[in-house]
Amino acid sequence: MTMTMTMTMTRRRLGQGGPDVSTLGLGCMGMSEFYGKTDRKAAIDTIHAALEAGVVLLDTRDFYGMGDNEMLLSEALRGKRDQVFLQVKFGAQRAPDGTFIGADARPNAMKTALSYSLRRLGTDHIDLYMAPCLPDVAIEETVGAMGEMLDQGYIRHIGLMNVDAEALKRAHDTRRVAAVQQEYSLTSRDVEQDVLPLCRALGVGLTAYGVLGRGLLTGSTGRGEGDLRSALYRRFQGENLTRNQRLARALAEVAETEGITAAQAAIAWVASRGDDIVPLVGAKTVERLTEALGAPMSLSVSALAAIEKAVP
Secondary structure, X not given: OOOOOOOOOOEEXXXXXXXXXXXXXXXXHHHOOOEOOOOHHHHHHHHHHHHHOOOOEEEEEOOHHHHHHHHHHHHHOOOOHHHOEEEEEOOEEEOOOOOEEEEOOOHXXXXXXXXXXXXXXXXXXXXXXXXXXXXXXXXHHHHHHHHHHHHOOOEEEEEEEOOOHHHHHHHHHHOOOOEEEEEOEOOEOHHHOOHHHHXXXXXXXXXXXOOOOOOHHHOOOOOOOOEOHHHHOHHHOHHHHHHHHHXXXXXXXXXXXXXXOHHHHHHHHHHOOOOOEEEEEOOOOHHHHHHHHOOOOOOOHHHHHHHHHHOO
């Protein structure tokens, strides 16, 4: 049984003239791998609870769990596909043992990846299909081929992930880009320098991942069985972790004065950065989802200032 949600999810438009989606999206990566132990039933319960609360944007990538994440979504969304907005990324290549062995965004590779994602997801279209920006293939080629898939109805909107401003401009000149996905949090703000201003100039939306600093802002050390964060990210290593834990404690203290949790403060801060930004919350359980959905979508000027002082 899933927990009944009492809050009502508000909506945001993903870019100028873009799709209407929920103010928060659900990131599904951790339901399959990377962030410790996984529980398929808990994951499906969480997806169902998110839908009950009005969350419509679900984010996945074809390599999460070597395709398991897409198959998990297919199972959870059986009979519910018309209730969701699927955001899917492609590009990474992995060996049978899970090792990452490269990336490919050439047109034929994109069409192949899309074909497999459609089959695993059990759907005839993907709402927002997102390409990586790679140095060995012109972004115009990738986006042009994505435009063919859009014209044929296999995707509804074109997106990019981890893009720089120059590539975004070139892509958008080729076919309209609805949204980009970038890491954006109190601890990762480089998107504000060039990419976010250009997104706004072009009317492109942004879906933000890592809004909790990959768990850093809520006290995680990135360690434990099946948790790869301490090995992958310098923020969880050595003196960096010690310093960052101090920032996390400072954020928790500010959040407590506002009557919210550190996670809710971090989510609310990202949501406050603009109505064209949709924070993705990576909840694996109904409990964590409930906490995330309780984040206020507006905070006072003084509260936001206190949060930014705690995590400058």
